[in-house]
Amino acid sequence: MKxxxxxxxxxxxxxxxxASCGSENGGESTGGNSGGDAxxxxxxxxxxxxxxxxxxxxxxxLNEVTKEKINATVELHPLSFNEYPTKMxxxxxxxxxxxxxxxxxxxxxxxxxxxxxxxxxxDLLPEAAPxxxxxxxxxxxxxxxxxxxxxxxxxxxxxxxYPGFWAIGELTExxxxxxxxxxxxxDWEPFFDTILEKEDGVTPILSDADYWGRLWFPGYYGYxxxxxxxxxxxxxxxxxxxxxPNRKVVAAPFTDEYKExxxxxxxxxxxxxxxxxxPTEAEMMSLRSEQKFATFAVPFVGEGDTxxxxxxxxxxxxxxxxxxxGKAPIITTGSATSSGNCVAKASKxxxxxxxxxxxxxxxxxxxxLLNFGIEGKHWVWKDEAKKVIQYPEGMDAETCGWxxxxxxxxxxxxxxxxxxxxxxxxxxxxxxxxxKSAVYSELMGFVAxxxxxxxxxxxxxxxxxxxxxxxxxxxxxPNDPDKGLAAFQQKLKEAGIDEVVAEFQSQIDAWAxxxxx
Amino acid sequence: MRKTPLLKRRENNxxxxxxxxxxxxxxxIFCYCPMFGIILAFKDYNFSDGIxxxxxxxxxxxxxxxxxxxxxxxxxxxxxxxxxxxxxxxxMGVTAAIFLNEIFEKRVAKAYQSILFxxxxxxxxxxxxxxxxxxxxxxxxxxxxxxxxxxEPVNWYGEASVWPAIMTIISVWKGCGYFSIIYLAGIVGINxxxxxxxxxxxxxxxxEIRYVTLPFLKPLIMVNVFLALGRVFYANFDFFVNVxxxxxxxxxxxxxxxxxxVRSLTVxxxxxxxxxxxxxxxxxGLILILTANMLVNKFxxxxxxx
Numbered sequence: 001m002k003x004x005x006x007x008x009x010x011x012x013x014x015x016x017x018x019a020s021c022g023s024e025n026g027g028e029s030t031g032g033n034s035g036g037d038a039x040x041x042x043x044x045x046x047x048x049x050x051x052x053x054x055x056x057x058x059x060x061x062l063n064e065v066t067k068e069k070i071n072a073t074v075e076l077h078p079l080s081f082n083e084y085p086t087k088m089x090x091x092x093x094x095x096x097x098x099x100x101x102x103x104x105x106x107x108x109x110x111x112x113x114x115x116x117x118x119x120x121x122x123d124l125l126p127e128a129a130p131x132x133x134x135x136x137x138x139x140x141x142x143x144x145x146x147x148x149x150x151x152x153x154x155x156x157x158x159x160x161x162y163p164g165f166w167a168i169g170e171l172t173e174x175x176x177x178x179x180x181x182x183x184x185x186x187d188w189e190p191f192f193d194t195i196l197e198k199e200d201g202v203t204p205i206l207s208d209a210d211y212w213g214r215l216w217f218p219g220y221y222g223y224x225x226x227x228x229x230x231x232x233x234x235x236x237x238x239x240x241x242x243x244x245p246n247r248k249v250v251a252a253p254f255t256d257e258y259k260e261x262x263x264x265x266x267x268x269x270x271x272x273x274x275x276x277x278x279p280t281e282a283e284m285m286s287l288r289s290e291q292k293f294a295t296f297a298v299p300f301v302g303e304g305d306t307x308x309x310x311x312x313x314x315x316x317x318x319x320x321x322x323x324x325x326g327k328a329p330i331i332t333t334g335s336a337t338s339s340g341n342c343v344a345k346a347s348k349x350x351x352x353x354x355x356x357x358x359x360x361x362x363x364x365x366x367x368x369l370l371n372f373g374i375e376g377k378h379w380v381w382k383d384e385a386k387k388v389i390q391y392p393e394g395m396d397a398e399t400c401g402w403x404x405x406x407x408x409x410x411x412x413x414x415x416x417x418x419x420x421x422x423x424x425x426x427x428x429x430x431x432x433x434x435x436k437s438a439v440y441s442e443l444m445g446f447v448a449x450x451x452x453x454x455x456x457x458x459x460x461x462x463x464x465x466x467x468x469x470x471x472x473x474x475x476x477x478p479n480d481p482d483k484g485l486a487a488f489q490q491k492l493k494e495a496g497i498d499e500v501v502a503e504f505q506s507q508i509d510a511w512a513x514x515x516x517x
Numbered sequence: 518m519r520k521t522p523l524l525k526r527r528e529n530n531x532x533x534x535x536x537x538x539x540x541x542x543x544x545x546i547f548c549y550c551p552m553f554g555i556i557l558a559f560k561d562y563n564f565s566d567g568i569x570x571x572x573x574x575x576x577x578x579x580x581x582x583x584x585x586x587x588x589x590x591x592x593x594x595x596x597x598x599x600x601x602x603x604x605x606x607x608x609m610g611v612t613a614a615i616f617l618n619e620i621f622e623k624r625v626a627k628a629y630q631s632i633l634f635x636x637x638x639x640x641x642x643x644x645x646x647x648x649x650x651x652x653x654x655x656x657x658x659x660x661x662x663x664x665x666x667x668x669e670p671v672n673w674y675g676e677a678s679v680w681p682a683i684m685t686i687i688s689v690w691k692g693c694g695y696f697s698i699i700y701l702a703g704i705v706g707i708n709x710x711x712x713x714x715x716x717x718x719x720x721x722x723x724x725e726i727r728y729v730t731l732p733f734l735k736p737l738i739m740v741n742v743f744l745a746l747g748r749v750f751y752a753n754f755d756f757f758v759n760v761x762x763x764x765x766x767x768x769x770x771x772x773x774x775x776x777x778x779v780r781s782l783t784v785x786x787x788x789x790x791x792x793x794x795x796x797x798x799x800x801x802g803l804i805l806i807l808t809a810n811m812l813v814n815k816f817x818x819x820x821x822x823x
Contacts (some may be wrong), residue, residue: 116563209762276654276672455581458781462587465780469765475675494586
């Protein structure tokens with residue numbers, strides 16, 4: 001008897017094992033409600049909050065329009081900020097079933113192209129989406145070329161950013177600090193000293209162990225990154241002075257600016273401006289919402305309005321966008337290809353996919369539906385004439401079921417997008433103004449190919465983790481013989497930084513002569 | 518038993534075979550089926566050509582690992598730390614099992630056992646936070662303590678030399694309960710008559726342990742050691758990432774093959790390179806097991822696993 005029971009149990013176990021394997025494939029394909037011969041497109045993008053219910057509703061609303069306009073349905077696949085950069089490259093490399101995906105700072109254009117999983121669009125674009133093709137200047141399309149092919153429809157999202165801090169307004173006011181006229185980093189020192197002295201448990205500059213809180217950012221000194229060569233969590237390593245007509249490639253850690261910055265960082269670290277052991281990003285976020293800090297160093301202090309961000313992420317503090325006045329605004333190739341939509345090689349209907357992307361750039365309703373959701377449910381008009389929207393009564397960023405919080409992702413932001421606050425209406429004209437005075441990079445339109453030096457890059461990423469991370473956070477003395485700057489430079493040379501620089505230099509030179517620059 | 522015909526024996530054990538079936542299936546699906554993927558290590562894979570169609574590149578994918586300049590350090594750290602974990606883990610497991618077995622009050626023994634076993638269920642992420650709570654430079658418990666007794670605080674996440682010890686302690690703390698249960702089961706299975714005989718011959722407790730318990734546990738220890746040896750080139754990625762917080766300053770002693778691979782390949786996104794390192798780790802593990810078994814065969818044939 002016992003034996004029979006055990007056999008039945010085993011059988012069940014084996015069966016359930018097999019069943020659970022099988023069911024996973026079953027669920028996937030039934031998503032879209034493709035009626036008639038409308039094709040189904042799978043669209044992957046990043047989003048902060050998207051409830052399943054709300055996603056479904058928005059998908060239905062979207063499909064009503066797309067079915068009529070391009071005879072296609074679109075399946076929405078929002079992924080979180082953490083998931084996206086790890087999941088998408090895998091899906092692209094393995095040829096997983098998807099049609100359209102977005103590229104942005106969280107998953108750069110270069111890395112998307114590197115997966116070999118996205119389609120070259122230059123032949124298809126004029127045929128399948130002529131309106132889109134003619135909408136933008138040839139220069140913008142050229143800027144998106146990698147080795148002669150266009151792999152992405154870039155979004156139009158003009159922005160200018162400055163080095164500086166996001167500072168808590170309540171604190172600068174309390175200690176009467178004139179943040180608007182700070183010319184240099186050092187001008188902030190008296191304020192930080194006061195904070196250390198008078199505010200218990202408040203760190204002057206919030207940092208974490210990942211990306212945030214460094215004073216070193218190549219863009220601050222007019223440098224532009226080449227080929228996405230980065231320390232694993234850090235900044236561009238191989239750079240060109242954006243306004244250098246000779247386009248001379250250098251490795252950032254060998255520049256004087258780098259040395260000065262890490263020395264300043266060290267000085268500030270020793271004074272106690274940073275946390276002694278950098279927290280993780282999640283811990284940093286919680287410190288941030290508790291306002292246990294005075295400033296947050298960011299490479300993209302801009303013109304935008306911070307009220308919405310402050311309410312959702314900063315515990316409601318007043319966030320000042322404090323520029324370092326002595327430094328020029330930053331505009332790089334990055335901003336020409338900083339975000340956009342790509343069509344996957346695996347797509348069975350690339351023409352339809354392009355037509356959907358065209359809608360993102362031309363259709364006001366679709367563009368805003370993806371950004372803000374359904375009118376009346378996720379947003380209401382605050383001022384319809386000025387196109388300013390707000391959350392419906394009793395709803396905010398926390399409770400709304402559709403807050404992608406990625407306004408740059410869905411096509412033509414500049415022309416189509418509604419404003420979230422009154423202040424943004426003026427901002428957009430100020431951005432246009434600032435664009436005129438910004439320094440344009442000599443590299444606009446160049447995208448490097450790191451393939452020939454990938455062995456060196458693998459080695460360099462370890463060197464950076466070991467040396468650049470502590471140096472850029474002030475954790476070690478730059479003059480330390482074993483762990484300091486000299487040792488870092490030496491290790492970089494051993495890892496083959498010179499070959500990387502030479503390779504990119506030759507790629508840039510070839511590109512420049514090809515394009516008659 | 519030997520005399521029963523094979524078929525008959527099969528019939529008798531059908532239930533047992535069925536019980537093993539799910540395990541075999543899992544092993545087959547997850548260990549044998551993907552083995553085909555090894556060829557990726559020698560290819561330049563792109564999905565439009567498929568796995569078979571992609572061009573062969575020989576040993577190109579292995580170059581990055583050995584050219585990195587840190588290959589030796591990675592291997593030293595991986596193997597060294599894993600050996601430390603293995604030796605101390607087994608040692609503490611056996612010791613704990615023997616102690617647990619000596620507790621007469623069964624309820625107390627069960628309580629101790631549960632307490633020892635508990636860390637096994639804690640996720641490495643949480644363990645990483647425990648470690649951070651102890652060692653961080655700002656509000657860490659250890660630094661607070663040092664401050665109270667009037668000593669200088671230490672930047673623990675910057676002191677490479679102390680980390681092998683810290684990691685061994687954590688590994689033992691987390692794994693000890695698991696091994697102690699395996700060994701306890703082994704001890705419980707020993708026929709009490711051996712102990713009685715030993716006691717009649719005048720053996721003390723330590724003699725019993727030395728001459729009865731340990732010899733009976735030896736095969737079990739051997740199996741565990743061999744299992745650990747096979748994985749000595751693979752570091753537990755969760756452990757290393759969460760506990761060291763990928764701190765650059767302690768990489769001299771905590772950077773291991775797996776963390777290196779992930780770091781390099783998140784930059785490059787190259788599957789072939791990670792397949793190459795995976796193959797390298799597997800082959801090294803295999804060689805290690807074969808050599809160890811050969812040596813055991815030579816000196817102590819009875820204890821050899823195969």
